[in-house]
Amino acid sequence: MTVIYNRVALIGLGHIASSMFWGIKRAGLAGEITGYARSAETREIARDIGLCDRVCDSAAEAVEDADLVVLCVPVGAMGAVAAEVAPAMKPGATVTDVGSVKRHVIDTVGPHLPQGVHFIPAHPLAGTEHSGPRSGFAELFDNRWCLIVPVEGSDPDAIDRVVRLWQGLGSNVDQMDADHHDLVLAVTSHAPHLIAYTMVGVADDLRRVTDSEVIKYSAAGFRDFTRIAASDPTMWRDVFLSNKDATLEILGRFTEELFALQRAIRTGDGAHLHEYFTRTRAIRRGIIEAGQDTDAPNFGRGAAR
């Protein structure tokens, strides 16, 4: 229970920001937490449920006197929000973000920030398919990774405080270069999301199979895809548009491999399929050993009721 920042401002009050609020409170990491959301309805909900110590009606008001400003808006909105808050920030303060793409955020946020304000981009690898101010919970970041992506010349003390904030939120912290981050995430998150969206769309389009059949008989496999494909549309639109090159590269490799497996099915090459499916099992094992998931059947779900 060490206060790391006297005042933290959360800009954008969605799934990640609301989880940060409850997590910071749980660990007592900040004195006061202010918040701002563009939508009046979101600010209203935040006030109703006690999300933030003080919900402000402008971003400038929220960041006034803040020691840390966390940009929690979709990646495509980061630049505009940075331009809005920059003039109101106090010298020596730190700006961080939670965006899923880092090069684009650095390129669009960085130029707006005044001399003397530190910029320490970050990306917590956590989230559920839910969104909005009501969806946050303090445990979201527990034992998850948070990647810190310092820009050239970042102040070591400012980095250290952001690292301690995320550790205080329960996360493991690593540092990574922005371009490498964007490639790794294209593999582990961005391409899988686009693929899941696509498959769910195909199911919806198929005339000979009704939606109600797809829904009723959704076994493991498709059901997991629908969870992924239920994620926030605006957030994901921005991710794909701002991590275009890495995402397209991975999708290119994906279709290449998929065509090879399709050919194996067409030609009846069972050995190729079996070998491929055996290899992918090992990766799953590694993920469980790395503590990123549970080994309980069905993700530890009970039977759905």
Add this chain to the structure above:
Amino acid sequence: MTVIYNRVALIGLGHIASSMFWGIKRAGLAGEITGYARSAETREIARDIGLCDRVCDSAAEAVEDADLVVLCVPVGAMGAVAAEVAPAMKPGATVTDVGSVKRHVIDTVGPHLPQGVHFIPAHPLAGTEHSGPRSGFAELFDNRWCLIVPVEGSDPDAIDRVVRLWQGLGSNVDQMDADHHDLVLAVTSHAPHLIAYTMVGVADDLRRVTDSEVIKYSAAGFRDFTRIAASDPTMWRDVFLSNKDATLEILGRFTEELFALQRAIRTGDGAHLHEYFTRTRAIRRGIIEAGQDTDAPNFGRGAAR
């Protein structure tokens, strides 16, 4: 607690058979349950953990005097197993199966069965990424669907008993034509599995991103794919080879849609992406309302430990 069959024989003692055993015992649906697995090691494990009232060393012995024989082997092995057990079955008995593909099973099992033995194919839409005799649990089928796919001229009483068995195991039961079943499953299960396998393979292949990075930073999305891709390789090889046409058709539509989304990313068509992602959300909502999954964040998992 009504005994539906005096004696049930489970041929193959993997995930589904072992779950059926515990489920039948839970509900008292059968007198004696015999079991057989081709592997001596599996039979050994079954005896150790009390899986089946009697584990037999041949399939013929297991089905002797059985009122119901359940074929729980990979789809590609169904025909050979049917040929093995057919001569030992008693007249008036019923054969059913749990295969994920129905046309192929009907075509390969049917011809081996003697006059007077009923064949009622079935497919429980349940399973986890685990496999083997130790992985079963009685609750696996609770509130899941089981699709019964009667062949032409099936005896109504024999169908009715199989329906009651699955209801007794906790499932909801529907009847469906074999070809339609295979198309619906290609959409909801077979294509999604192949896609998940492919994406996990791509991640493993990519030289600039290490396996340990993929594993450590596996966020939602990829993590769900690895779960799917951890499923039993033999079972899935057989599914794809025996439901070739429907799987290839769905994969063709999938790549078509994926290319359209890739082009939207390349050309920066955010409106197309946003519209697509918004539409897929509705399907998820339908699945939760149909009771096939939980609305709890992260599938109701807590943070992984």
